[in-house]
Amino acid sequence: MGHLRKSLIFSALRYLEYGIIALSYIIIAKKVGPAEYSKTIPGFIFITYSQYLMMGLNQALMKAYVVESELEIKQTYVKNTLYYICFISLVAFLTGIMILPKQLFIVSLISSMIYFQSIFQTLLRLENKILGINISNLVFSIIYFVLVFFYAYDIKHFFLYWLLSLTISNVINGIQAYPILQKLQLRFYKKDILNIVNTIKPQIKLGIKMTLIGLISTYFLTYDRFLLNFFSDNKSLKGNYQLADNIASTIYLFFVTVVFYYFPILLKRASLNSVYRFQILKYGAIFISIISALIIIIGPFSNVIILKYFPAYRVLAHYLIYQSVLKINILGIGVASTISIALNFELKFLKWWFMAISLNGLLLFILYKFSNKSIDEIVVITLVFQVFTILITNGLYLFINRKSFFVTKAEAV
Numbered sequence: 001m002g003h004l005r006k007s008l009i010f011s012a013l014r015y016l017e018y019g020i021i022a023l024s025y026i027i028i029a030k031k032v033g034p035a036e037y038s039k040t041i042p043g044f045i046f047i048t049y050s051q052y053l054m055m056g057l058n059q060a061l062m063k064a065y066v067v068e069s070e071l072e073i074k075q076t077y078v079k080n081t082l083y084y085i086c087f088i089s090l091v092a093f094l095t096g097i098m099i100l101p102k103q104l105f106i107v108s109l110i111s112s113m114i115y116f117q118s119i120f121q122t123l124l125r126l127e128n129k130i131l132g133i134n135i136s137n138l139v140f141s142i143i144y145f146v147l148v149f150f151y152a153y154d155i156k157h158f159f160l161y162w163l164l165s166l167t168i169s170n171v172i173n174g175i176q177a178y179p180i181l182q183k184l185q186l187r188f189y190k191k192d193i194l195n196i197v198n199t200i201k202p203q204i205k206l207g208i209k210m211t212l213i214g215l216i217s218t219y220f221l222t223y224d225r226f227l228l229n230f231f232s233d234n235k236s237l238k239g240n241y242q243l244a245d246n247i248a249s250t251i252y253l254f255f256v257t258v259v260f261y262y263f264p265i266l267l268k269r270a271s272l273n274s275v276y277r278f279q280i281l282k283y284g285a286i287f288i289s290i291i292s293a294l295i296i297i298i299g300p301f302s303n304v305i306i307l308k309y310f311p312a313y314r315v316l317a318h319y320l321i322y323q324s325v326l327k328i329n330i331l332g333i334g335v336a337s338t339i340s341i342a343l344n345f346e347l348k349f350l351k352w353w354f355m356a357i358s359l360n361g362l363l364l365f366i367l368y369k370f371s372n373k374s375i376d377e378i379v380v381i382t383l384v385f386q387v388f389t390i391l392i393t394n395g396l397y398l399f400i401n402r403k404s405f406f407v408t409k410a411e412a413v
Contacts, residue, residue: 009134010134011257014134014137014253014257015254015257017137017140017141019250020142020144020145021145024141025243027145027149027152029239030312031152032153032154032155034236034240035239036155037242038235038238038239039104040155041242042229045229046108050092050095050111051114051115053115054084054207054211055204055207056210056211057081057084057204058081058118058119058122059207059211059214060203060207061081061122063341064206071184071185076199077203078119084196085116088115089115095108104155104159106159106163110162113166113167114166116173135172136172139168139172141165143169144161144165209350210346213340213341216350216353217334219361220357221252223364224364224382224383227365227368227382228379231368241319244316247323248320248323249327251324252324252327255328267338267342270339271343274405277339277342280338281339281405284332284335285332288331292325295328299320299321300317322384330390332390335394336397353393357389360385364385368382
């Protein structure tokens with residue numbers, strides 16, 4: 001009951017945070033218009049993919065924390081992660097300067113701040129300091145909303161205030177994580193840096209597998225925008241599409257919040273109990289089906305509100321429905337990956353899904369490059385195709401591996 005109460009409080013506060021951030025996106029989008037808002041696409045894509053420079057070290061740290069009992073292993077994983085973050089922060093900054101538009105170089109600093117946020121919040125999460133995560137995230141979202149509402153009138157300041165808010169939030173994260181670092185009795189020596197190449201190998205090996213698993217979901221979350229940004233010159237359409245993606249991503253994060261809270265618990269139980277793995281699949285499938293149906297039924301009514309308050313975004317509702325259904329179904333990948341990670345079947349999962357997304361990505365690229373259809377039609381086809389790719393690939397993967405993943409009803413009894 002304690003876990004349930006804490007998860008409800010955590011989820012409610014996260015929903016508040018996501019709602020404030022979504023409102024910030026809507027406010028700046030209304031201020032600058034679709035054409036100007038389309039300029040955020042490179043920034044959002046850079047932030048998303050630069051996080052994979054982390055090589056999954058945080059995920060590896062989380063798994064080690066759950067299954068390992070030796071303090072020395074935990075100490076090594078934490079120290080390695082901190083050293084590595086300092087290094088990739090510099091890499092992200094230099095990369096951002098080289099490839100981003102000049103007015104968006106600030107985005108590279110945002111990526112660096114997110115690296116430190118991730119390690120601090122991973123420690124808080126593992127030590128069950130969930131309220132601390134809520135506090136720092138709410139501080140970020142409230143400060144960001146106030147700055148955007150009163151002072152942001154272009155995309156440069158949209159990202160600048162994101163960086164400022166995130167920096168303040170990270171100070172709070174660091175203060176809360178400091179006692180945990182003390183509890184781990186961490187000591188930093190020069191020899192740690194010299195030995196890191198050897199000590200970090202097991203962590204990176206596990207982390208890369210976890211990262212590649214996360215990259216599968218990221219592919220489905222971003223590939224459509226990448227193609228649209230590369231092949232279309234219609235700034236109004238791209239602005240509508242990016243705002244639809246921001247709002248749909250907020251809806252997606254609402255549901256990811258519960259998984260975020262329970263993932264260490266789910267991972268440990270799923271590694272021990274095959275009946276529990278079947279329950280994860282069963283209730284996950286029911287939940288995704290119900291939410292997808294509700295979005296399809298309720299979604300069209302949002303067009304009335306959008307046309308009244310945001311007349312410049314006339315096709316927003318159209319894309320919002322497809323985007324939301326896609327992102328909800330991406331949760332199904334998380335169900336299959338959790339089961340695979342629990343059983344150390346990460347490589348089997350990766351081989352299956354990378355074969356699927358390679359074919360998916362190639363077909364979509366050909367569609368954008370050579371199709372005679374209008375860009376509006378291609379975008380809709382892309383979203384529908386992505387949903388069916390997820391459903392078919394996930395269904396076949398779980399069915400083919402059912403004997404390894406689940407028990408029969410007779411065995412369950």
